[in-house]
Amino acid sequence: MHALSDENRRKILEHLRRQPASVSELAAALPIARPGVSRHLRVLREAGLVEVHSQAQLRIYSLRPEPLAELDTWLGPYRTLWERRLNALHTEISRGHREERSTTQWHSQTA
Structure with a gap:
């Protein structure tokens, strides 16, 4: 490292x-x-x-790629952890955009 x-x-x-x-x-x-x-x-x-x-x-x-392959193997569990967290963040951001759009549509329909 x-x-x-x-x-x-x-x-x-x-x-x-x-x-x-x-x-x-x-x-x-x-x-x-x-x-x-x-x-x-x-x-x-x-x-x-x-x-x-x-x-x-x-x-x-x-x-010599072998040591890098060993490092990649060692990083695997951390990569999985971050992918899960980033996927969850993406889901929350998408959910926020959907809520924002529906709120904006509701306000334009009631105005």
Whole structure:
């Protein structure tokens, strides 16, 4: 969770979701310099979210989706809770709109 708390690290993961990349490629795609990208990649690597392999003289980073799948599984019950609450809120808002319309129609008919 700590590794995902930073917006730049989430942007790096989003980029790596589309394709593996080197530090230079990531730095070119993001509004941070190479040293910052390297520091973020270290945090992501230590958290197990990315892996690195050498390709000639480049270090290529790629996404490891397994930890994200574990996080998704862990978040499942919370997602269900919020969906129920949001559905209930939607129902109450809809009910309020219906009551508002019927009140407005009643006032226009009696006027």
